[in-house]
Every structure is written in structure tokens, then in C-alpha cells.
Amino acid sequence: MGLKEKRIIQAFQNDLFPALETEINTAAGYTVPLSISWNTLMEDRFSHLYNDTFPKIYFLPLVEAFKAICVDDMGVQLLKAGLKNVIIVNENNEHNLERAITFEEGVLKIDHSPIMNADNVEGKTARITSLLEDKLEEFAEGTEEVATSQTENKQQEAKETTKVDIEELYNQSFVISNEKQEIFSEMVEGLDWSCDMLEGKLTYGEDKVFDIQVLGTYSQNEKSWLWAWANTQSGIPEKFLQTALAVKAIGEAYQIEDFTTPKKELDSDPGVYFSTIASAMAKESCYVPLVFKGLVVYVTITSEEADSKARTSPALICSHFTMVAANYTFPHKYSLYFYLKGKGYEVELPGNNIVAKKGDDQILGIFDLKGRLMKISNSKITV
Incomplete structure (x- = not known):
């Protein structure tokens, strides 16, 4: 060779x-x-x-x-x-x-x-x-x-079981999670919020009420992350811990220590990083960081309204990925593969490119030799 x-x-x-x-x-x-x-x-x-x-x-x-x-x-x-x-x-x-x-x-x-x-x-x-x-x-x-x-x-x-790098899960989740966050931010822009942890409800404005799952908390004073399933002192009902427990199960299956260690001392807040993975893999509508005095509580929400606004047209999918690729650092080809799979496309990898098909729709991603996006476009398949 x-x-x-x-x-x-x-x-x-x-x-x-x-x-x-x-x-x-x-x-x-x-x-x-x-x-x-x-x-x-x-x-x-x-x-x-x-x-x-x-x-x-x-x-x-x-x-x-x-x-x-x-x-x-x-x-x-x-x-x-x-x-x-x-x-x-x-x-x-x-x-x-x-x-x-x-x-x-x-x-x-x-x-x-x-x-x-x-x-x-x-x-x-x-x-x-x-x-x-x-x-x-x-x-x-x-x-x-x-x-x-x-x-x-x-x-x-x-x-x-072979260990899976947490970075790999993050790169699989990043683009779809970014889309979910963008949609939810537009929905609640400018609205005040209140949260009832014991009832599992997050309210924006007067009438936007969402069911929540509690993931974990970051103490800015102690510089520590605590998973919600390990937070026995707060008395969070178990029915609001299911997503956190699902993340723990992922950690056990793939030997990801960050997901199975109850509490970790960390100088910087890992909540956004963890929540990006959790919300995508658990198919939640998005995650929300709730800031209290010296404490950030990370929750995921379920919202039919948010889910209904997901990008479905090929043009919007291409536009969103182009925007994310221009503003963030991540492995473009790898992440696009999982983004399109998550959208229900059949994805092929001819040459150094990605071709995704769903019904009559087709998306083409062209990359350089390092997997960086050069062009993404959509078209209709002609028969």
C-alpha cells in the first residue's frame, strides 16, 4: 500500500x-x-x-x-x-x-x-x-x-464495553441541539419566567407553561456540578428525574465517568455541554439554564409547540447548518451526518461528500479533505 x-x-x-x-x-x-x-x-x-x-x-x-x-x-x-x-x-x-x-x-x-x-x-x-x-x-x-x-x-x-468519548456524543448532538435552542429562544424572547420544581412546571409570561425534567445544578460558589439524581436533599420527585437517569444509563453503558459521578468539582460550568448531549439523545424539546443566586439549575422541557417548529424543509436545514458551521467549531462532516440522520434522511458518503435523501428531497454536502464544509445545497430528485 x-x-x-x-x-x-x-x-x-x-x-x-x-x-x-x-x-x-x-x-x-x-x-x-x-x-x-x-x-x-x-x-x-x-x-x-x-x-x-x-x-x-x-x-x-x-x-x-x-x-x-x-x-x-x-x-x-x-x-x-x-x-x-x-x-x-x-x-x-x-x-x-x-x-x-x-x-x-x-x-x-x-x-x-x-x-x-x-x-x-x-x-x-x-x-x-x-x-x-x-x-x-x-x-x-x-x-x-x-x-x-x-x-x-x-x-x-x-x-x-469500549469507552465512547464524551466529545463524540457532543458532536453528534450539537447541531440538532443548537436548532432546538434557537427555536425555544424565539418562542420566549422577552418573557419573564418562574419555575416550580416540585410540580415540574416552567412558566414564561402568563400562559406559556412547559413540563420539565431536572438534569443537574452548578454551584458557582462551590465550583461543583451535581447531577439531579444524586441531589437527595432537594426532594425532587423521581418522575422529574427520568432524563437525568437516562443520561446516567448512557454513562454506565459507555463508561462515561462524567455521567455516572454524582458530584464533580469543576472550575467552569459544564451544564451547557452536558445538557446539549442530554436534550438531543433523550429527544427533549430543548434545555434551559435557570439562574438563581449562586446556583444554575439545568432543566429540559417538553413542548409540542417547539417541536412543531423544527426545521423540516431542506432549504431551512441547509441554512441552519451553514449558520452553525460559520459560527462554531466542530467536525462539520461528522456532525452533519448525525444531524441529517436525526431528520429522517437516508445518508450516503460518496467520495468526500454527503448525499442525503428523504422522499423527493436531496441534500448535498461538499467538504475539503479535513472534513470542513465547503458547500451545502438542496434539490428535488427528478425521476
Whole structure:
């Protein structure tokens, strides 16, 4: 492999693979063990196609197959119990699916050319799904302990789960959260507020009343953050702690210490950072920092009015992303991928670009080699 190919594959690993890995783990319901021989995934004459072909050949079929298997808890548990490893390699430049994709002794092996037969995503998905259904069913029939060992499995998974960088979750959440904050700010601009923590209500003006969830507090005097689920002294009803508890569960699943430590001493307020992730991942309407004397209380709100104002037209989505990209520092390509997925688009990664489709609408994002936005545009798909 020459220097050019190495750089292209390294760029794919840095810019595109993290989002694909997240999709795989989300579809499976746990962190899937992946063994990828990157140095074998090469075809000297066609390295410029890797950003398009790698997802279609190696990763998107895994996502769709895992979705098909994990439609219920039984499927998730069988996959966890039966799938020991996923090996991705190119040893034989194979493109015949029966020879290229195998599942033996708990190891799913994709030994496929990095270029040939790339567009047949459905065929690869069907092959993987069929193999897993057949083999996992055999495993279930021969193992009586699957149902009774779930607790042990979870404990072992907790030890083995690969840590997810909190920055990755933040970058996935940032653009959609920014949109939610902008919409809510316009709704309540200039209005005074009052909050009843025990009733779980936040009121703006005379008639704008919102249901809240309490995330946590930052004490400006103590320079400390306290998660709401750990704030036993305030007597917050548990029904208003569900989003905070959901964030804690995310922290436990991905070993994110910031989400599982009850109290942290911090010189600067992390509330906006934490709330950006929480409001996006919990699909809340937005978050609100409520400033009292020496204390900032962070809450999320639920609002049908705010949700109804979400950007849905491609032109507004493009406009919003352009504005955010111009004013904030974040990984443009990575964040746009998740922003469009959150909007219900089917997202592809041809070359160094992003193509997203939803019905007749299409959004194109063009990036430089460092993943920075050069242009984003929308159009109608012509048939």
C-alpha cells in the first residue's frame, strides 16, 4: 500500500468510520467486537472510491442485518451470546457473497473486495441476516443457559464495553441541539419566567407553561456540578428525574465517568455541554439554564409547540447548518451526518461528500479533505 492509499484509508478511519461504528452498535444494542484489517482493504487503482465503497461493502450491511436480528430482546440476547467477533478483511479479492461472507464458531467474517459489487448492499444484508438467523437459532437450541445468564452477560459486557468519548456524543448532538435552542429562544424572547420544581412546571409570561425534567445544578460558589439524581436533599420527585437517569444509563453503558459521578468539582460550568448531549439523545424539546443566586439549575422541557417548529424543509436545514458551521467549531462532516440522520434522511458518503435523501428531497454536502464544509445545497430528485 502506497502513501496515497494509506492517507485515504486513514482519513476514512478518522472522519467516516466513527459514525458508522456508532450505527452498528446502536443497531445491535451493544458494542460489537470488530477486527478490521485496514491494510488489506486496498485496490491501488480505485482508492479514490473508498469513501463510497467501504460503507456499502463492509458496514451498512452489518447495520441493516443487526436491525433485522435485534427487533426484540430475544434477538439482542442471542446476538450478544452468539456473535464473538466480526472480522473485516480482504484476503482473496472475493465478491461472490457465499464465499465472501461466512459465519463459523461465532465469528462473522467479511472477506470481500473493497471495490467490486459495492452497490449490492441488499444482497450483503440478506446474506449476513440469513447466516445469523440460522446459526444463532442453532446456538439457542443447544444452549439452555441463554435466558438465565443475562445478568452475567451484562456484567461481563460492562467490563468489556469500549469507552465512547464524551466529545463524540457532543458532536453528534450539537447541531440538532443548537436548532432546538434557537427555536425555544424565539418562542420566549422577552418573557419573564418562574419555575416550580416540585410540580415540574416552567412558566414564561402568563400562559406559556412547559413540563420539565431536572438534569443537574452548578454551584458557582462551590465550583461543583451535581447531577439531579444524586441531589437527595432537594426532594425532587423521581418522575422529574427520568432524563437525568437516562443520561446516567448512557454513562454506565459507555463508561462515561462524567455521567455516572454524582458530584464533580469543576472550575467552569459544564451544564451547557452536558445538557446539549442530554436534550438531543433523550429527544427533549430543548434545555434551559435557570439562574438563581449562586446556583444554575439545568432543566429540559417538553413542548409540542417547539417541536412543531423544527426545521423540516431542506432549504431551512441547509441554512441552519451553514449558520452553525460559520459560527462554531466542530467536525462539520461528522456532525452533519448525525444531524441529517436525526431528520429522517437516508445518508450516503460518496467520495468526500454527503448525499442525503428523504422522499423527493436531496441534500448535498461538499467538504475539503479535513472534513470542513465547503458547500451545502438542496434539490428535488427528478425521476
